[in-house]
Amino acid sequence: MTNRRVTRRPPALVLLLGAVGLALFVVPLAGLLWRTPWSDLPTLVTSSMVTDALGISIVASVSATVFSALVGVPLAWLLARVEFPGRRLVRGLVLLPLVLPPVVGGAALLFALGRRGTLGEPLYQQTGLVLPFSIWGVILATTFVAMPFLVITVEGALRNLDERYESAAASLGAGRWAVLRRVTLPMIGPSVMAGLVLTWARSFGEFGATITFAGNLPGRTQTLPLAVFVALESDRAVAVAISLLMVVVSLAVLIALRERWWKVL
Amino acid sequence: MAGCGGQGDEELLVSAAASLAGAFAEIEVAFEKAQPDVDVVLNFGGSSALREQILGGAPVGVFASANTSNMNAVATAGQTVGEPRVFAFNSLEIAVPAGNPGRVDGLDDFSDDGLLLGLCAEAVPCGELAREALSNAGVTAAVDTNEPDVRALLAKIEAGELDAGITYVTDVAAAGGTIQGIAIPDEVNVTAEYSIAVLAGAANQQTANAFIDMVLSDEGQAILSEYGFSSQ
Numbered sequence: 001m002t003n004r005r006v007t008r009r010p011p012a013l014v015l016l017l018g019a020v021g022l023a024l025f026v027v028p029l030a031g032l033l034w035r036t037p038w039s040d041l042p043t044l045v046t047s048s049m050v051t052d053a054l055g056i057s058i059v060a061s062v063s064a065t066v067f068s069a070l071v072g073v074p075l076a077w078l079l080a081r082v083e084f085p086g087r088r089l090v091r092g093l094v095l096l097p098l099v100l101p102p103v104v105g106g107a108a109l110l111f112a113l114g115r116r117g118t119l120g121e122p123l124y125q126q127t128g129l130v131l132p133f134s135i136w137g138v139i140l141a142t143t144f145v146a147m148p149f150l151v152i153t154v155e156g157a158l159r160n161l162d163e164r165y166e167s168a169a170a171s172l173g174a175g176r177w178a179v180l181r182r183v184t185l186p187m188i189g190p191s192v193m194a195g196l197v198l199t200w201a202r203s204f205g206e207f208g209a210t211i212t213f214a215g216n217l218p219g220r221t222q223t224l225p226l227a228v229f230v231a232l233e234s235d236r237a238v239a240v241a242i243s244l245l246m247v248v249v250s251l252a253v254l255i256a257l258r259e260r261w262w263k264v265l
Numbered sequence: 266m267a268g269c270g271g272q273g274d275e276e277l278l279v280s281a282a283a284s285l286a287g288a289f290a291e292i293e294v295a296f297e298k299a300q301p302d303v304d305v306v307l308n309f310g311g312s313s314a315l316r317e318q319i320l321g322g323a324p325v326g327v328f329a330s331a332n333t334s335n336m337n338a339v340a341t342a343g344q345t346v347g348e349p350r351v352f353a354f355n356s357l358e359i360a361v362p363a364g365n366p367g368r369v370d371g372l373d374d375f376s377d378d379g380l381l382l383g384l385c386a387e388a389v390p391c392g393e394l395a396r397e398a399l400s401n402a403g404v405t406a407a408v409d410t411n412e413p414d415v416r417a418l419l420a421k422i423e424a425g426e427l428d429a430g431i432t433y434v435t436d437v438a439a440a441g442g443t444i445q446g447i448a449i450p451d452e453v454n455v456t457a458e459y460s461i462a463v464l465a466g467a468a469n470q471q472t473a474n475a476f477i478d479m480v481l482s483d484e485g486q487a488i489l490s491e492y493g494f495s496s497q
Contacts, residue, residue: 116425215410233313233388
């Protein structure tokens, strides 16, 4: 076949529609930059409200990502490799948080794991542990919303993996655990990393499930998105400063990891 | 889409404080009966959030705020037409889940770390007033959450996730059996002053004025008092 990748003018309609699509992302960002009080920025982003919220956001999003890796990767493996009745239904359930409004997720968590919840009440009576209004509640709510990104990415990678490598390793005497650890995981490594990055990014921006399940208290459960929401009604300059901080942190992480892991998506 | 007021071809958007939800829904019905051509659309939220929507250019016809400071901010921005009018008063009450599992009996309990306690966020009138009442009572509150508006706070109390919160008297009355009220003594209690104004963004100033007249009329005031608001 001849090389058809000659630089040619793209069709005008595609160019136009693509530009509209891009504008949808760029215009709000430009609006944010336009409103940024640049001279006050250093004072604003170092205020205790912002640093507290940043700390909680980092702890919660990293914990949610680690927890997702711990249980999400095995879940993806089961979904990709084990035939069982109702697998399609289970897959649908796992992906539900992707399409569910986060507030609904938060309310569902409250009904199940709140102090008066179906599971939460016995938990509280046995151990005195209350999940809502605590950092554990924030981690749980963000994990609920973000983990599907990891499961869907890893499961896709496992399904596309040529199983002959695993068979070959097994025929050479490797046990099931060794195959998983030495062959499967290294081969899907880039996908796992990409899934983890997406999961972290979604956790970092989580709002609806968090405020519904974990409430909003500065220094305990108030993450950056919650702080923006509160500040919008009291001090808009702070809200703009936090928004900018979130854009910068998220972009830095996504760009830094792009070169290594991102392209598999 | 036809609204609840029949084939209304004219729409009046009313942004009202979340605490007015019950009373204004009834006033809407009365108004649409009197003006069948108008379809009133109610937008409830924390007064501060509504203020931001209006300042951001939302095409709102009437603004009913639970305090004067949010109304003043809108007026200062030149968004109101004519003087805002005070139309109702409300006071605060401690709200606890039915049965009062936390055995709360007064504002003093708000300093108890062992209880799960909620307030409205400080920017929202119910949060600002609650903090004023707590400071009048000399109580440093050990709050567990600052909810975005009074409805969100009530939902968590109703679910039993919070042991107590400070809401309006009218909210406790409207919640029926799911929430119990504990009175706050007059010496420390504070009064919320509700004000209403026509906005510059009103599609039809006359209709907007007519809605305000309905709120201030005997019929409107009777509905408000039914929901526990007082007229002074």
